[in-house]
Structures are given as C-alpha cells and as structure tokens.
Amino acid sequence: MPPKSGRVASAVVVGGGVIGLSCALRLRQKGFYVVVLNTGEARDAASWGNAGHIATEQVMPLASPRMLLSAPGRMFTLTGGALDIGWRHIGTWLPWGMRYVRACAPSTARRGHMALRDLLSHAMPAWRRMVGDLGAPDLLIDKGHLMLWDGTTDPRRAMRAVMSSDLGSATACAMTRQERESLIPLLGHIPRAGLAFGGTGQVRDPGLVLTTLQDRLHAETGCELRQQRVIRVSSGPSGAQVIVQDGTSLTPDIVVMAAGVGTRDLVHGWTPPLIAERGYHIEWDHGGMPEGPPMIFADHAVIVSRFEARMRASTFVEFTRADAPPDMRKWQKLEHMVQKIGLPVRSGFSRWVGCRPTLPDYLPAIGRIPGLPGIIAACGHQHLGLTLAPFTAEIVAAIATDEDISLNLHPFRPDRFGRTHARKV
Numbered sequence: 001m002p003p004k005s006g007r008v009a010s011a012v013v014v015g016g017g018v019i020g021l022s023c024a025l026r027l028r029q030k031g032f033y034v035v036v037l038n039t040g041e042a043r044d045a046a047s048w049g050n051a052g053h054i055a056t057e058q059v060m061p062l063a064s065p066r067m068l069l070s071a072p073g074r075m076f077t078l079t080g081g082a083l084d085i086g087w088r089h090i091g092t093w094l095p096w097g098m099r100y101v102r103a104c105a106p107s108t109a110r111r112g113h114m115a116l117r118d119l120l121s122h123a124m125p126a127w128r129r130m131v132g133d134l135g136a137p138d139l140l141i142d143k144g145h146l147m148l149w150d151g152t153t154d155p156r157r158a159m160r161a162v163m164s165s166d167l168g169s170a171t172a173c174a175m176t177r178q179e180r181e182s183l184i185p186l187l188g189h190i191p192r193a194g195l196a197f198g199g200t201g202q203v204r205d206p207g208l209v210l211t212t213l214q215d216r217l218h219a220e221t222g223c224e225l226r227q228q229r230v231i232r233v234s235s236g237p238s239g240a241q242v243i244v245q246d247g248t249s250l251t252p253d254i255v256v257m258a259a260g261v262g263t264r265d266l267v268h269g270w271t272p273p274l275i276a277e278r279g280y281h282i283e284w285d286h287g288g289m290p291e292g293p294p295m296i297f298a299d300h301a302v303i304v305s306r307f308e309a310r311m312r313a314s315t316f317v318e319f320t321r322a323d324a325p326p327d328m329r330k331w332q333k334l335e336h337m338v339q340k341i342g343l344p345v346r347s348g349f350s351r352w353v354g355c356r357p358t359l360p361d362y363l364p365a366i367g368r369i370p371g372l373p374g375i376i377a378a379c380g381h382q383h384l385g386l387t388l389a390p391f392t393a394e395i396v397a398a399i400a401t402d403e404d405i406s407l408n409l410h411p412f413r414p415d416r417f418g419r420t421h422a423r424k425v
Contacts, residue, residue, distance in 0.1 A: 015258035018047035021213035022393035057170035061362035086320025099360035115411035126391035142201035151299035240374030276322035276355035287346030377414035
C-alpha cells in the first residue's frame with residue numbers, strides 16, 4: 001500500500017462480496033488507492049448464492065409485530081415452513097432473538113419501515129448507475145417479478161393483503177388470465193392467481209456480477225484484490241490499522257467493514273449483534289426455458305430465478321451457528337417443491353447454503369463507527385445485500401469524502417445497539 005500523502009488517500013475494504021466490491025469501485029472512482037481483502041471462494045458470499053432479485057418492494061422490515069406473531073405458523077419443524085431455529089445452538093441466537101423481539105415493538109417497527117423505505121427507493125437508480133459505469137447494462141434486468149398462487153386455499157385474501165401493503169417504489173397488479181396462461185410452457189398449468197410487480201428486477205447472474213466487478217477492479221491501476229485473512233481492525237490516535245494473517249499491518253486512511261457476518265469479530269471496540277441467518281438454494285439446468293422474471297411461489301415461500309441456462313430456487317430462514325452442518329432436509333424439500341410446482345428440470349441439482357448477515361432490527365449498519373476514526377461500517381443487509389449494494393457503496397464513498405448525503409443515516413448508525421456484544425457466532 002502506498003504511503004499516505006496529501007493527494008492520494010488510501011482505503012482497505014474488508015470483504016469481497018457484492019457490497020465490498022461495489023464500495024471498492026466507488027472509492028476508486030473517488031481517487032482512493034483501494035485494497036480489497038477477502039478470504040474464501042466467491043461462492044461463499046451470500047451475494048453469490050441469493051436469488052438475484054432486486055427487491056425494492058421489501059420495505060417492511062422482518063422485525064415487526066406481524067412477523068413475530070406469525071413465527072409459530074412458519075416453523076419448519078412444526079408446519080414445514082421456511083423458518084427454522086437451531087435449538088442446539090441457543091447460545092448463538094437467544095441474545096440476538098431478545099433484541100429482535102424488542103425491535104418488533106410497534107413504534108420501533110414503524111421507524112424501521114420508514115427508514116428501509118427511504119433506503120430502498122434509491123436501490124434501482126443506483127443499480128442502473130453502477131451497471132452503466134461498468135459498461136455492462138445487460139447485468140440488470142429491470143422487468144419486475146411475479147408472485148403466484150397454486151394451492152387449495154383461495155388466494156384472493158392474500159393478494160389483497162399484498163396489494164394494500166406498502167411496496168415502496170414498486171407496484172403490483174393482478175395478472176390477467178392471458179398473462180397466467182403464458183406460463184403454461186414453463187409450469188405445465190395455469191396458476192390459480194398471480195401478481196405482476198413493476199419497479200423491481202433481477203441481475204442476470206449473481207456470480208457474473210461479482211466477476212464483472214472483480215475484472216473491473218483488477219484492471220484499475222490503483223486497486224488490489226488480495227486473498228488474505230483479516231485478524232483485527234482497530235483505530236487509535238495514529239488512525240486505522242488492519243492486521244492480516246501473515247502479521248502484516250496496513251494503515252489506510254479509511255477501512256470499510258463489509259465482511260458479512262464475519263464483521264462482528266474483527267473490529268476492536270465494536271462488536272455488532274450480527275447473526276448468521278442461513279438460506280438454502282438448489283440449481284439445475286432448465287433445458288431451454290425462455291427468459292422470464294423471478295417468480296415467487298407464495299404457497300411454498302420459495303423464489304425461482306432463471307440465470308442463463310440454469311434455474312435457482314431459494315428459501316429458508318435458518319438461525320443457527322454459521323459453521324453448523326447444513327440441514328439436508330431443506331435441500332430435499334426444495335427439490336420436492338420444484339418438482340411439485342412443475343418447473344422444467346433437465347439435470348441433477350446442485351446445492352448451496354450460505355449466511356445472510358442480519359441485525360436484530362433488520363436494518364443495515366452504514367456509517368462511521370463513533371469513537372473509531374477511519375472505520376466505516378457497511379454490513380448487516382440481511383436479504384437485501386444484493387439489492388442495496390450499489391447505493392450502499394455510493395453512501396460509503398460520500399462518507400469517505402465528506403460529501404453531503406440526502407438520506408437520513410441515523411436509523412442505520414453502526415452503534416445503535418451499543419459498542420459490544422458478548423456472544424460469538
């Protein structure tokens with residue numbers, strides 16, 4: 001890393017997922033010399049394994065009275081639902097869960113709703129800016145998504161509930177019979193009902209987003225991508241310091257913490273209550289299915305996306321240790337769902353499990369960490385890491401250069417849960 005000077009500022013980004021790489025891109029564009037530190041493979045990142053959905057409609061945080069009260073009916077072990085808790089690892093999730101219950105208080109949930117709504121209103125414009133700057137506009141497909149019903153229960157009440165809820169900058173309207181009939185080549189039948197969303201979208205392939213960002217950063221003369229494990233990040237009178245596994249010490253002007261759930265154990269003096277909220281996906285060859293938007297099958301709580309020659313089905317919210325063995329039953333249930341829905345399957349299934357980094361109020365931590373000069377948080381985006389990565393990067397770059405930010409960042413302040421949290425994931 002070059003020495004500090006009056007003209008070239010330096011930044012270390014800890015984390016090589018879509019948020020970390022997006023932050024590196026924007027910081028480099030601001031003139032910073034950037035080093036990205038990452039460990040593991042690209043497929044380890046939550047942003048690699050997600051559904052690729054740009055979910056601008058998800059303005060209601062999952063920390064709310066409604067979600068709390070509905071939890072028993074969504075439990076995997078009780079009803080076969082998408083929510084599961086690793087009871088063997090109660091020490092991991094119980095402290096987080098107590099904070100989550102407090103965040104579900106009506107007044108707190110309302111504030112979280114408005115904050116997340118404001119943040120998500122910038123998501124799609126920021127995505128358009130980023131793919132434009134990358135010279136890869138085809139990475140973004142902003143053609144909405146579908147929500148479909150097929151079960152025996154009358155879907156009209158559920159549809160009305162969705163359409164009457166706050167969708168932020170997104171829209172939803174009931175699909176006509178003709179629109180539902182257009183899905184026959186894919187599903188082999190006409191869904192009972194469906195909603196077509198606008199103002200949302202998907203990426204062409206989450207892995208392709210990561211490699212496109214990596215290729216761009218590799219091509220930059222003022223950027224390094226290193227496979228190095230970070231041991232500790234600290235800040236003192238002389239500024240920020242990053243210690244890596246070989247004992248090397250980096251002293252950049254700023255450090256951006258975007259290491260997912262691993263962020264919680266790296267920064268001396270700040271241990272956010274991040275939990276590993278695990279999700280599962282399966283992927284397979286579809287055999288030539290035409291392009292189409294992501295589809296949420298509401299009866300199954302599963303989202304299916306098409307990525308070139310492959311399809312991916314994703315679901316489950318599993319609270320457990322990050323390193324707990326995968327639950328094979330969840331992949332088996334996903335495979336059964338895909339076949340029950342009637343999706344075209346022309347290969348075996350590949351399987352993935354990964355950790356969404358989630359804070360108890362389901363809002364990310366974005367901003368300077370008070371008392372730790374030079375360290376900026378960009379983590380805890382739960383299900384919305386891919387959705388919010390480009391705009392988070394713009395915020396981080398603005399913070400790093402002391403530019404004005406139109407968004408109120410107070411709800412996302414990194415120290416809102418205090419500076420420390422005792423239990424380790």
